[in-house]
Amino acid sequence: MKDIPSDTDLILICVTDSAVKEIAGKVLNTSAPIVHTSGSLPINVLSDVTDNAGVFYPLQTFTKGIRAAQLEFPVCIEYTNNTVRDLLLHLGNLVSNTVVALNSEKRMHLHVGAVMVNNFTNHLITKVYDYLTAQEIDTDLLLPIIEETLQKIHTAPPSKVQTGPAARGNREIIKKHLALLENDKELHNIYSVFSKSILRYYSANEK
Amino acid sequence: MKDIPSDTDLILICVTDSAVKEIAGKVLNTSAPIVHTSGSLPINVLSDVTDNAGVFYPLQTFTKGIRAAQLEFPVCIEYTNNTVRDLLLHLGNLVSNTVVALNSEKRMHLHVGAVMVNNFTNHLITKVYDYLTAQEIDTDLLLPIIEETLQKIHTAPPSKVQTGPAARGNREIIKKHLALLENDKELHNIYSVFSKSILRYYSANEK
Incomplete structure (x- = not known):
C-alpha cells in the first residue's frame, strides 16, 4: 500500500x-x-x-x-x-x-463489560425462548418483564432492584426450578451459577 | 378464619x-x-x-x-x-x-423463564457494573448497548441477532477476557459458562 x-x-x-x-x-x-x-x-x-x-x-x-x-x-x-x-x-x-x-486498559475492561451485558443477555434470552418454545409457551409473554428489567436500570442501580427466589434466599423454589431444567444441561448450569452468585451477593450484603 | x-x-x-x-x-x-x-x-x-x-x-x-x-x-x-x-x-x-x-405445569415453566430473563439479567448487569466501577469506568456508557440489546428482541428473534466474540468463534478474545476477569471468580465463571454455551449454539447451528 x-x-x-x-x-x-x-x-x-x-x-x-x-x-x-x-x-x-x-x-x-x-x-x-x-x-x-x-x-x-x-x-x-x-x-x-x-x-x-x-x-x-x-x-x-x-x-x-x-x-x-x-x-x-x-x-x-x-x-x-x-x-x-x-x-x-x-x-x-x-x-x-x-x-x-x-486508555487501552480501560477500553478493554469496558469491552468485556459490553460483551457481558449485550451478548450474554441476548444468549440468555435465546436459551429461555428455546426452552419455552419447546414447552409450547408463547415467548411474547416475557416481553413486558424484559422491558421492565431494562427500564429500571435508568431509575435505580440494578443491585437495589434485584428480585426473585435467589435474592429472597428461597432455596425451595431454586431446587424446584433446577429439577425442571434437568433435561437442558446448559440452562441448568446457567441457572445454578446465577442462583449461587445472587444468593451470595445478597446474603453478604445483608451482613 | x-x-x-x-x-x-x-x-x-x-x-x-x-x-x-x-x-x-x-x-x-x-x-x-x-x-x-x-x-x-x-x-x-x-x-x-x-x-x-x-x-x-x-x-x-x-x-x-x-x-x-x-x-x-x-x-x-x-x-x-x-x-x-x-x-x-x-x-x-x-x-x-x-x-x-x-395450566400449572406451563405456568411453572413460564415462571422459570421469567426468573432467568429478569433476575439473572439484572444480576449480570449488577456484576458488570461492580466490575467497571472498581476499574473507575462510568457504567452509564453501557446504557445504550443494554437498550439496543433489548429493543432488538422486538424486531428479530434473539438467536438471529447474536453478536460478539463467542458467536464469531473468536477464542483468542475469549481467552483475553477470561484473563482480565481472573480476580473475580464469579464473573469469570459466568463468562466461561456463557461463552461455551454460545460457541456450542452457533457452531452447532452452522452445521
Missing part, C-alpha cells in the same frame, strides 16, 4: 482484530493518523508503526440487516498526540454526543 | 409460596373462590381445600418503592370451574389486555 494520496486526513482500519497489526504494517509513506476501531486491541499495535496512532471505538452492537434502535451511543477514543486527538474528537462529535477518552 | 362475610366474591391469597396451603386450609365456611398469585405453585394446593380454586399470576417484577415502567403485562389464570374462570377473566381484564389461561 504505497499509493496513499498525500492529502489523506485519516486512515481508519476496520478489520478483525487479528489482522489490524499486519494491515497497519503495510501502510507506508503517509503521515496521516492510523486508527483502529477495536474494543480489545491496545493502541500500541499501531503506535509501533506510526507516531500518529489512534483508536475510535463505537460502543454499540451492530447486526447486518437490522437497523439500530439506539442511534445515540458513546464513542471511546485514544490517541498518541493532540493532532490525532482533535481529529478523533471532531469525527466523534459528528456521530455522537458522548465522546470519551479512555 | 371463620368470619368470612357471606357476600365475599373472591379470596385472594397473596403470601409467600410456602404459606399458601396453610392459609388456605384456615379459610372455612365460604363458597367464594380461593385464588393464589404464585407462578410456581400448582393449583391443587387450593383445589384440595375448595371446589372453587383458581390462580391469578401477574407476570411482572415489582420492587417496593419503584414504580413499574411497564404498566401493561400479562396475567396468567387457572381455574377449577367456569364460575371461577369468568371471575378471573373479569378481574384480569380490568388490569391487563393480555389474560391467558395456563
Whole structure:
C-alpha cells in the first residue's frame, strides 16, 4: 500500500482484530493518523508503526440487516498526540454526543463489560425462548418483564432492584426450578451459577 | 378464619409460596373462590381445600418503592370451574389486555423463564457494573448497548441477532477476557459458562 494520496486526513482500519497489526504494517509513506476501531486491541499495535496512532471505538452492537434502535451511543477514543486527538474528537462529535477518552486498559475492561451485558443477555434470552418454545409457551409473554428489567436500570442501580427466589434466599423454589431444567444441561448450569452468585451477593450484603 | 362475610366474591391469597396451603386450609365456611398469585405453585394446593380454586399470576417484577415502567403485562389464570374462570377473566381484564389461561405445569415453566430473563439479567448487569466501577469506568456508557440489546428482541428473534466474540468463534478474545476477569471468580465463571454455551449454539447451528 504505497499509493496513499498525500492529502489523506485519516486512515481508519476496520478489520478483525487479528489482522489490524499486519494491515497497519503495510501502510507506508503517509503521515496521516492510523486508527483502529477495536474494543480489545491496545493502541500500541499501531503506535509501533506510526507516531500518529489512534483508536475510535463505537460502543454499540451492530447486526447486518437490522437497523439500530439506539442511534445515540458513546464513542471511546485514544490517541498518541493532540493532532490525532482533535481529529478523533471532531469525527466523534459528528456521530455522537458522548465522546470519551479512555486508555487501552480501560477500553478493554469496558469491552468485556459490553460483551457481558449485550451478548450474554441476548444468549440468555435465546436459551429461555428455546426452552419455552419447546414447552409450547408463547415467548411474547416475557416481553413486558424484559422491558421492565431494562427500564429500571435508568431509575435505580440494578443491585437495589434485584428480585426473585435467589435474592429472597428461597432455596425451595431454586431446587424446584433446577429439577425442571434437568433435561437442558446448559440452562441448568446457567441457572445454578446465577442462583449461587445472587444468593451470595445478597446474603453478604445483608451482613 | 371463620368470619368470612357471606357476600365475599373472591379470596385472594397473596403470601409467600410456602404459606399458601396453610392459609388456605384456615379459610372455612365460604363458597367464594380461593385464588393464589404464585407462578410456581400448582393449583391443587387450593383445589384440595375448595371446589372453587383458581390462580391469578401477574407476570411482572415489582420492587417496593419503584414504580413499574411497564404498566401493561400479562396475567396468567387457572381455574377449577367456569364460575371461577369468568371471575378471573373479569378481574384480569380490568388490569391487563393480555389474560391467558395456563395450566400449572406451563405456568411453572413460564415462571422459570421469567426468573432467568429478569433476575439473572439484572444480576449480570449488577456484576458488570461492580466490575467497571472498581476499574473507575462510568457504567452509564453501557446504557445504550443494554437498550439496543433489548429493543432488538422486538424486531428479530434473539438467536438471529447474536453478536460478539463467542458467536464469531473468536477464542483468542475469549481467552483475553477470561484473563482480565481472573480476580473475580464469579464473573469469570459466568463468562466461561456463557461463552461455551454460545460457541456450542452457533457452531452447532452452522452445521
